[in-house]
Amino acid sequence: MTSFSHETVSRTQRYAGPIFTVHTDEVTMPGGGTARRDVVTNKNAVVVVALDDVGRVALIRQYRHPLGRKIWELPAGLRDVDGEDLVLAAARELAEEVDLVAARYDLLIDLHTSPGFSAETVRIFLARELSAVPSGELHERHDEEADIELVWCDLDEAVAMVLRGEITNAAAAGGLLAAARARDDGWATLRPAGTPPI
CATH class of the missing domain: 2.20.25 (N-terminal domain of TfIIb)
Structure with a gap:
């Protein structure tokens, strides 16, 4: 052929x-x-699976106007700062959306979200060794971010939510499934956070 x-x-x-x-x-x-x-x-995006030291993941519920309702997601955002390092972009979004800092980032997966009509790529990081953003450095949220709901959920339960159809955001589903598989593999399949993007 x-x-x-x-x-x-x-x-x-x-x-x-x-x-x-x-x-x-x-x-x-x-x-x-x-x-x-x-x-x-579009500008492409970064997504963060923030996993704490007892195996819980930070899930958010955020309003998405095309759907007309709030849905479960992971902290994420557009790569809208020209030339910004992708790990720094992920760290910025983690701090802005859920007031967290991570001492360790690893690459989980890269996704083409809808290649039939979009060139969008999404890089999904695993963030661990979490701590709170210092109180004097908290981000002021606006628009849809102003009423983000943060819930800590056991990673296995979050995967079950994907499989029950409760988490339908594609990047969230991919990130959660990848994180669970990486954990089950003893983290051996993780790639360095600085791996060149697709």
């Missing part, structure tokens, strides 16, 4: 906003023709 190289013949921008852009590409296809594909490009 020969490999076909898909080429972008043209690109038309449909929308440009502060978080994402949408464009339509005309792409060559193996049958000899072309097809149009709508593509969403």
Whole structure:
């Protein structure tokens, strides 16, 4: 079987906003023709599985307007600071969303969240050796973050919540399942936090 190289013949921008852009590409296809594909490009994201010393994970409930309700998630955020190291981005989000500092970060997994229409990548870190953000350095939360609910949950129960359909955020589900597997493997499958991104 020969490999076909898909080429972008043209690109038309449909929308440009502060978080994402949408464009339509005309792409060559193996049958000899072309097809149009709508593509969403955004700033990508980092996600944190914060695990305490008794095996509990920090889960948050946050309002998500497209769904019209709060859902269970992990601390996370956009990579919206140009050139920011990904571990520093994860540490920033952990501090901003749940007032935690981690002394240790390891890489769990990288995800393409919806490759059928989006180029988004999400890097999911495991954060351990946790402590509280000093009281004088607490972040003031706004908008959806203003009423984030933090719950500490046993990692196995969090995995059960994924399997029962109670946690549906894709990055949260992937991160929790990866963390449980890494724990069961004695953490041998963890990669260094500074591993080059996909």
